Amino acid sequence: MLIVGLTGSIGMGKSTAAARFLERGIPVFDADREVHRLYAGPLADEIEQAFPGATTDGKVDRAKLSALLLGKPEKFADLERIVHPRIRAGERRFIQAEHAKGTPIAVLEVPLLFEAGGYGAVDVIVVVSADEATQRARVLSRPGMTESKFATIRSRQLSEEKKRALADFVVETAGTVESCNSQIDAVIDKLRGRDGDAFDRHWRD
Numbered sequence: 001m002l003i004v005g006l007t008g009s010i011g012m013g014k015s016t017a018a019a020r021f022l023e024r025g026i027p028v029f030d031a032d033r034e035v036h037r038l039y040a041g042p043l044a045d046e047i048e049q050a051f052p053g054a055t056t057d058g059k060v061d062r063a064k065l066s067a068l069l070l071g072k073p074e075k076f077a078d079l080e081r082i083v084h085p086r087i088r089a090g091e092r093r094f095i096q097a098e099h100a101k102g103t104p105i106a107v108l109e110v111p112l113l114f115e116a117g118g119y120g121a122v123d124v125i126v127v128v129s130a131d132e133a134t135q136r137a138r139v140l141s142r143p144g145m146t147e148s149k150f151a152t153i154r155s156r157q158l159s160e161e162k163k164r165a166l167a168d169f170v171v172e173t174a175g176t177v178e179s180c181n182s183q184i185d186a187v188i189d190k191l192r193g194r195d196g197d198a199f200d201r202h203w204r205d
Helices: 014-023 031-039 044-050 062-069 074-100 132-140 147-155 160-166 177-191 198-203
Strands: 002-007 028-030 105-109 124-129 169-172
Touching: 002 014, 002 198, 014 028, 014 105, 014 124, 014 177, 028 031, 028 074, 031 074, 031 105, 044 074, 062 074, 074 105, 074 198, 124 160, 124 177, 132 147, 169 177
Parallel strands: 002 105, 002 124, 028 105, 124 169
Antiparallel strands: none
């Protein structure tokens, strides 16, 4: 089994790339989706205890949580100590299930793959990347996003130069969806038939 780590900074096109892997029949674990699931109930009480006022009706209110974190980068570590172990557990369930099915390639879509130290748990790293102007335009067009929020998020992410240097494949996403899809197809073609050892090293037990 070959385990692929799909990553990239905010606004770089991870969702578009992940969708193409899925269209090609390759299963993808979406870390952001898992966070949404956890925020919708399983971790709400624990996060409320650590960040009073962060929940509404038993669910984490991402806007409220973001406001509590704004300008307090040291608080992110507290949040990560709560969330990251549960994300790792979700990844493990996904990888072990796909391995049991005999899946040849599986993708972990993880925004903070490098920053959280998860790159050692995959065989291949695919980084989606775009120029700074494109990234800024995409991110600031999102509802509720501000310059200060964007700056806080970027401060926690590895530089684009370093991510590209650490990648096995770089997918340029400043262009069209069709261009991104074509590049993902080319990556898949190169990965077909390859095997990896990340499962034995990191996920078997």
